[in-house]
Amino acid sequence: MSESILIIGASGQIGNELTQALRLQYGNKQVIASDIREGDEEMMRSGPFEIMDATDKEGILSIVKKYKVTQVYLLAAMLSVTAEEHPKKAWDLNMNALLGVLDLAKEKHIKQVYWPSSIAVFGSTTPKENTPQKTIMEPSTVYGISKLSGEFWCNYYHEKYGVDVRSIRYPGIISWKTKPGGGTTDYAIDIYFKALKEGAYECFLSEETRLPMMYMDDAVAATIQLMQAKPADVKLRTGYNLAAIDFTPAEMALEIKKHLPDFKISYKPDFRQKIAASWPSSIDDTAARKDWNWQHQFDLAAITKEMLKNIKTESIV
Numbered sequence: 001m002s003e004s005i006l007i008i009g010a011s012g013q014i015g016n017e018l019t020q021a022l023r024l025q026y027g028n029k030q031v032i033a034s035d036i037r038e039g040d041e042e043m044m045r046s047g048p049f050e051i052m053d054a055t056d057k058e059g060i061l062s063i064v065k066k067y068k069v070t071q072v073y074l075l076a077a078m079l080s081v082t083a084e085e086h087p088k089k090a091w092d093l094n095m096n097a098l099l100g101v102l103d104l105a106k107e108k109h110i111k112q113v114y115w116p117s118s119i120a121v122f123g124s125t126t127p128k129e130n131t132p133q134k135t136i137m138e139p140s141t142v143y144g145i146s147k148l149s150g151e152f153w154c155n156y157y158h159e160k161y162g163v164d165v166r167s168i169r170y171p172g173i174i175s176w177k178t179k180p181g182g183g184t185t186d187y188a189i190d191i192y193f194k195a196l197k198e199g200a201y202e203c204f205l206s207e208e209t210r211l212p213m214m215y216m217d218d219a220v221a222a223t224i225q226l227m228q229a230k231p232a233d234v235k236l237r238t239g240y241n242l243a244a245i246d247f248t249p250a251e252m253a254l255e256i257k258k259h260l261p262d263f264k265i266s267y268k269p270d271f272r273q274k275i276a277a278s279w280p281s282s283i284d285d286t287a288a289r290k291d292w293n294w295q296h297q298f299d300l301a302a303i304t305k306e307m308l309k310n311i312k313t314e315s316i317v
């Protein structure tokens with residue numbers, strides 16, 4: 001049977017590009033985009049779209065029935081910074097949406113679920129360098145608490161009800177098509193837009209704050225690869241550590257200067273510094289590499305080249 005795939009949160013940063021990548025692989029009609037707001041022109045034009053509240057289980061069920069959906073990618077979530085501003089709302093969205101979709105899988109309406117976790121599951125007591133897959137996890141943000149709890153719900157539904165749910169702990173994801181909004185790692189995107197538009201960027205993290213990061217193309221490839229892996233190869237049903245590169249704002253600025261020699265960066269750390277300081281600076285993703293052959297393609301030099309080129313050609317600034 002061919003797959004019918006529902007993306008919840010398709011108008012967001014990852015949802016947008018994942019939808020397009022899946023439409024290329026499975027066919028436009030087989031990938032139903034949905035979100036609380038409409039997506040960009042390409043998404044709306046290229047395949048089915050439904051307005052949907054991620055916490056409305058009955059609403060999701062009616063779409064699942066309408067399109068005979070087999071897989072759900074649940075990407076709707078409130079990220080780390082916004083969640084600190086609206087803790088209860090973030091908890092409700094991040095948790096209720098997940099539990100609703102897991103229940104649909106438990107009730108056999110769908111076969112497979114993807115749900116993103118994050119490096120935010122770790123906290124300041126976690127080993128910072130080369131953070132292991134299994135380690136101390138004491139997150140200090142609402143977002144991190146919701147991601148850690150969500151991972152354990154995924155594992156529980158898998159163990160208890162046999163639900164085929166898969167998850168990745170994303171690092172900061174760098175992309176140019178759709179801006180993220182509300183994340184601590186967003187500086188690594190804003191910096192390119194400001195570099196091209198104003199030749200300068202004031203960073204809200206300190207110059208030596210090292211965080212794990214990844215280019216969107218790698219994140220999308222990893223997600224699809226994990227979902228297409230044989231069930232027996234998916235040995236972890238919490239969330240897989242996933243790594244590509246790590247760098248500091250100062251190192252990123254140096255890379256940008258190779259293309260824009262007059263670029264200037266200044267630093268004014270704010271409350272987001274504390275969140276970043278509680279997260280790992282690099283990640284050990286041996287399990288993902290071993291279990292389903294994960295390999296990243298983009299390093300900082302390649303990401304910088306791609307970001308500057310695409311932002312310029314698409315005339316986004």
Ligand code: AKB
Nearest residue numbers: 079080118183184185
């Ligand atoms: C955030 O900064 O909140 C996200 C994340 C690391 O999950 N990009």
